[in-house]
Amino acid sequence: MPKVGMEPVRRKALVDATLRAVGDHGSLTVTMSEIARHAGVSPALAHHYFGSKEQLVIETIRSLLRQLRADAVAALREATTPRERLSAVIRVNFQAHQFAPETVAAWLAFYSEAQRSESVRRLLVVYARRLNSSLLSSLKQLCPAENAAQIADGAAAMIDGLYLRQGLRSAPVSIESSIALTESYVDAQLAAVAGAALPDAGRRAPVTEKR
Amino acid sequence: MPKVGMEPVRRKALVDATLRAVGDHGSLTVTMSEIARHAGVSPALAHHYFGSKEQLVIETIRSLLRQLRADAVAALREATTPRERLSAVIRVNFQAHQFAPETVAAWLAFYSEAQRSESVRRLLVVYARRLNSSLLSSLKQLCPAENAAQIADGAAAMIDGLYLRQGLRSAPVSIESSIALTESYVDAQLAAVAGAALPDAGRRAPVTEKR
DNA sequence: TATTTTTAATTGATCGATCAATCAATAAAA
DNA sequence: TTTTATTGATTGATCGATCAATTAAAAATA
DSSP: OTTTTTHHHHHHHHHHHHHHHHHHOTTTOOHHHHHHHHHSSSSSHHHHSSSSHHHHHHHHHHHHHHHHHHHHHHHTOOOSSHHHHHHHHHHHHHHHHSSSHHHHHHHHHHHHHHTTOOHHHHHHHHHHHHHHHHHHHHTTTTTTTTHHHHHHOOOOOOOOHHHHHHHHHOOOOOHHHHHHHHHHHHHHHHHHHHHOOTTTTTSOOOOOOOO | OOOTTHHHHHHHHHHHHHHHHHHHHHSSTHHHHHHHHHHHHHHHHHHHHHHHHHHHHHHHHHHHHHHHHHHHHHHTOOOHHHHHHHHHHHHHHTTTHSSSSHHHHHHHHHHHTTTHHHHHHHHHHHHHHHHHHHHHHTTTTSHHHHHHHHHHHHHHHHHHHHHHHHHHTTEEEEEOEEEEEEEEHHHHHHHHHHHOOOTTTOOOOOOOOOO
């Protein structure tokens, strides 16, 4: 029963359905039929609009990334100091809808897919780089560049690791604890750097250069 | 050409082949035929000895876990102080063969599979718990228990995260840097705890309790 | 020792199921 | 009448799994 102008509606529905299906299935082995069912259309229509399953998956990741960026922009708008911006970047990654089990499961599936699909890998690299550079730009205003780079790597790894463990649902570290853990890491590292720069501070600060 | 006593030989060959195949394929979508080819036998033989693909995969994960534990035991034997034991635990996880791209890719695939297979999930939970408790037992001798738990969570997450990023092969953090990053995290956290316990130390130590 | 029987190892052939993808057909809006 | 939206039916390929058949070693029997 063709109503004109359905294309954008269907595309969005299919992308959303893919995220949901991949999310609660936990892998890309979901069938096009299942995705289509979630979206309330026939499998053939999914192919009509996206050409292939791989393309649909790619669009889904793109959409996740767009969402993440939009959230980041919004969060950063309210932050004024570098330290606040840092916290904003951390917080965004643990926002409820990003940290929801299905979303995490979907990310995991995408990471695995990245091993086979170069396009998927490229997209995830974009995400990884963006996270690093968001952290880095704030950190560089809080400590020397070389320390900043190291702290950014550590924080990014910790964030990704907390995701991974969230995906396993074994020892569920809550959203708040995840944020606290990451914040605490950043705080301690910054303190260590500051301590090393001010050796008169009474006590030896922990070293960070172990390279 | 039946030679008696082949079973253990074939089982090992098939398990090794599975790890390799899953590793460079990057996912569990490898076919039994491919695994069997890696092992130099027919697909039918793989079914003969393991019954199903799922069972073969499970045995493969078990084997990975065994290896990891053996490495850990060996590394711990040479450590005497709590701090040395802590370093040993960290180091083991970044050993060359554990941190090799194919191994990391295999781990990733298993994590993804854990979303669907309860048995796989259970095994990975065992790994996660073991990592946590190894870290924890050393940490508890270096700081109060509540701080220890937090630091263990953070370190475990960071280790897993470094694996994840290694899997992406985007901004490759080297083995040495990965170890250094994790060590630095532990050092700084312990220093922060110590600093908070000795408030006369001239400068306020960074807070860790953000819960 | 010689012969037969049992057991272990191994595979080729094949079945059945699943699934992505295609396509021709239909229905209604423009 | 052309275009857009939509689907049911179908195809072709892939893959896990099964099974009967084969080979040779080991064990039992004569």
